[in-house]
Amino acid sequence: xxxxxxxxIGTKRAGKRVPDADLERLVHAYAAGAVGDGPMAAFLxxxxxxxxxxxxxxxxxxxxxxxxxxxxxxxxxxPVVDKHSTGGVGDAVSLVFAPLVAALGxxxxxxxxxxxxxxxxxxxxxxxxxxxxxxLDIASMRRQAADIGCVIASQTAQLVPADGVVYALRDxxxxxxxxxxxxxxxMAKKLAIGSDLILLDVKAGSGAFMTDxxxxxxxxxxxxxxxxxxxxxxxxxxxxxxxxxxxTIGNALEIGEAVEVLRGERAGRLRDLSVWxxxxxxxxxxxxxxxxATERAVACLGNGTAIExxxxxxxxxxGDPAVAETPWxxxxxxxxxxxxxSDRDGFLTRTDAAGIGxxxxxxxxxxxxxxxxxxxxxxxxxxPKVGDRIERGSPIGSVxxxxxDRGRTTAAAILHALTIEAEAVEPPPLVYxxxxxxx
Numbered sequence: 001x002x003x004x005x006x007x008x009i010g011t012k013r014a015g016k017r018v019p020d021a022d023l024e025r026l027v028h029a030y031a032a033g034a035v036g037d038g039p040m041a042a043f044l045x046x047x048x049x050x051x052x053x054x055x056x057x058x059x060x061x062x063x064x065x066x067x068x069x070x071x072x073x074x075x076x077x078x079p080v081v082d083k084h085s086t087g088g089v090g091d092a093v094s095l096v097f098a099p100l101v102a103a104l105g106x107x108x109x110x111x112x113x114x115x116x117x118x119x120x121x122x123x124x125x126x127x128x129x130x131x132x133x134x135x136l137d138i139a140s141m142r143r144q145a146a147d148i149g150c151v152i153a154s155q156t157a158q159l160v161p162a163d164g165v166v167y168a169l170r171d172x173x174x175x176x177x178x179x180x181x182x183x184x185x186x187m188a189k190k191l192a193i194g195s196d197l198i199l200l201d202v203k204a205g206s207g208a209f210m211t212d213x214x215x216x217x218x219x220x221x222x223x224x225x226x227x228x229x230x231x232x233x234x235x236x237x238x239x240x241x242x243x244x245x246x247x248t249i250g251n252a253l254e255i256g257e258a259v260e261v262l263r264g265e266r267a268g269r270l271r272d273l274s275v276w277x278x279x280x281x282x283x284x285x286x287x288x289x290x291x292x293a294t295e296r297a298v299a300c301l302g303n304g305t306a307i308e309x310x311x312x313x314x315x316x317x318x319g320d321p322a323v324a325e326t327p328w329x330x331x332x333x334x335x336x337x338x339x340x341x342s343d344r345d346g347f348l349t350r351t352d353a354a355g356i357g358x359x360x361x362x363x364x365x366x367x368x369x370x371x372x373x374x375x376x377x378x379x380x381x382x383x384p385k386v387g388d389r390i391e392r393g394s395p396i397g398s399v400x401x402x403x404x405d406r407g408r409t410t411a412a413a414i415l416h417a418l419t420i421e422a423e424a425v426e427p428p429p430l431v432y433x434x435x436x437x438x439x
Contacts, residue, residue: 003025003029003034003035005026005029005035005039005040005043006039007022008022008023008025008026008043009039009042009043009046012043012046012047012050013042013046013049013050014050015050017053017055017056018056018059020055020056020059023056023059023060023063024059024060024062024063024066026040026043027060027063027064027067027162027166028063028066028067028162030162030165030166031067031161031162031165031166037169040166040169041169041172041173041175044166044169044170044173044175044178044181045173045175047175047178047180047181048175048177048178048181051178051180052178052180052181052184054222054225054229056180057180057183057184057222057225057226058225058226058229058230060180060181060184061183061184061187061188061191061226061230063162064160064162064163064166064184064185064188065160065188065191065192067160067161067162067163068157068158068159068160068161068162068192069138069158069159069192070159070191070192070193070194071109071138071141071142071159071192071193071194072194073107073109073142073145073193073194073195074142074194076107076145076146077146078105078106078107078149079106079107079196079197079285079286080106080107080108080109080145080194080195080196080197081101081106081107081108081195081196081197081198081199081281081285082108082109082110082111082190082193082195082197082198082199083097083098083108083110083199083200083201083277083281084110084186084189084190084198084199084200084201085122085200085201085203086182086186086200086201086202086203086208086209086210086219087121087203087208087209088203088205088207088208088241088244088245088353088357089207089241089244089245089249089353089354089356089357089360090207090244090245090246090247090248090249090254090270090356091203091241091245091246092125092245092246092248092254092255092257092258092261092270093201093245093270093273093274093277094110094112094122094152095122095125095126095254095255095258095310096258096261096262096270096271096274096306097274097277097278098110098150098151098152098309098310098313099150099262099306099307099309099310099312099313100262100274100275100278100297100300100301100306100309101149101150101278101281101282102148102149102150102309102313103149103300103305103306103308103309104278104282104293104296104297104300105149105282105286106149106281106282106285107145107146107149107150108145108149108150108151108152109141109142109145109150109151109193109195110122110150110151110152110153111153111154111155111156111159111189111192111193112134112152112153112154112155113154113155122152123152123154124251124374124376125251125254125255125258126152126255126317126319127251127376128251128252128255128331128332128376129255129314129319129320129323129330129331130319130320130323130330131318131319131320132314132317132318132319133317133318133319134152134153134154134317135153135154135156136151136153136154136156136317137156137158138156138158138159141153144313144316144317147316148309148312148313148316149309150309150310150312150313151313151316151317152313153317155189159189159192159193160188160189160192163184163185163188163189166185167185176209177209179215179218179219179222180222182209182219182222183219183222183223183226184226186200186223187223187226187227187230190232190234191226191230191232196233196285197233197234197235197281197284197285198227198232198233198234198235199234199235199236199237199277199280199281200220200223200234200235200236200237201236201237201239201273201277202216202219202220202223202236202237202238202239203216203238203239203240203241204216204238204239204240204241204242204432205240205241205242205243205353205428206241206242206351206352206353206354206355207241207242207243207244207353207354207356207357208241208353213238213432216238216432217238217433220236220238220433220435223236224236224435224437227437228437232437233284233436233437233438234436234437235280235281235284235434235435235436235437236434236435236436237276237277237280237431237433237434238431238432238433238434239273239430239431239432240269240428240429240430240431240432241353242350242351242353242386242428243351243353243385243386243428244351244353244356244357244382245269245270245273246268246269246270247268247270247381247382247383247397248379248380248381249356249357249360249365249379249380249381249382250360250363250365250376250377250378250379250380250400251365251374251376251379252331252332252333252376252377252379253379253380253381253400254379255323255327255331256327256328256331257270258270258310259307259310259323259324259327261274261301262301262306262307262310262324263301263304263307264301264302264306268385269385269430271301272430273430273431275294275297275298275301276294276430276431278293278297279293279294279296279297280293280434282296282297284436307324308324310324311323311324311325331376331377332376332377333377333400334375334377334378334379334400334401334402335402335403336399336400336401336402336403336404336407337398337399337400337401337407338398338399338401338404338407338408338410338411339395339397339398339411340381340382340395340396340397340398340399340411340414340415341393341394341395341396342390342391342392342393342394342395342396342415342420343392343415344390344392344420345390345391345392345420346389346390346420346421346422347387347388347389347390347420347421347422347423347424347425348384348385348386348387348388348390348418348419348420349386349419349420349421349423349424349425350386350418350419351382351385351386351417351418351419352417352418352419355413355416355417356380356382356414356417359380359410359413359414359417360378360379360380360410362406362410362413363375363378363379363380363399363400363401363402363406363410364378364402365378365379365380375402377400378400378401378402379400380397380398380399380400380410380414381397381398381399381400382396382397382414383396383397384396384397384418385427386425386427386428387424387425387426387427389424390420397414399411399414
């Protein structure tokens, strides 16, 4: 007789703790097709309403990991860091971080996802590079990490497959926004890879899933508790997503911006956060001081080693290496560019990052539903940051679109997302907090 999941559903609906064995059995049964979408959706909704305690969250994480293979990296000759971002708008940090830490003598092995809604996905961005392969098996990932020092690939059926099917159901049933469920999903993918350090970049602000610092802090605490129970070294930063991190939003556009950062040709918040996180990883894994680690990271952006690591990763994964030298000779460009011109004088005091991300998604740069195709060429360029002075009639960005009508509509939406006032405000901090778990 097949296992009946109604006991676990009823227990959680009543606000009681589900025994580890029942929770793990439910996850495995659903992943195997022995439990249908209906019962699992009911359980997930009960989790959203009643919550999960630390033990339940850990049990779900273990069940996700145990549903597939794990990647034991062995001795690569260099320390390994696995970075994860909770996602945001204009967040191309992973594109810079992975080759930068490789240039610093570390290895970055990263399993990334696709974007959904107003947040962009690293995999979608990399697929804007002609020929770039994101589907790699475990042996290929391990080999590339040893040879080059950086690999970014998509989640496969080999690694935490139960998380993949549960996340798809969460998306379909409006049960994504649950801190314990998010923590289990994030940490399962990290625990399945045998890195020396798990590095979490938890975004907080209007452009992130965690819109306020309290929720971001709770997610960090939940992830660190899982790491503690698994005896894995983990560090987490809470970083700002109250405005787009970079100046571009869109897949090919963000590749182009990341290349400029890696070549030492672009300053700004994207570059600063990438350096900050890389230096934190280097300091933690090698024991050198954070200031010295920062100097080394900055040097790698100026001496060509970071962009060379990026080029090597592109070549290893089948992409066109010209993207590292002349990105716009290979990246897709939108046929229409509509300038965004300020209609007010004053200081930028607030940017609705979610609104900007949604506008880019409407253009075709993002997807509203899982599985939708995206247009790598379209997107938004927005140069001013909170605290900057803006003059009426001055160009502040552009819309890269397929036609003039969508370009003009998006330009109007961008202006609507900006709050410009007479009095200046202080820019938000780049990093709000930093926590470590020894493991």
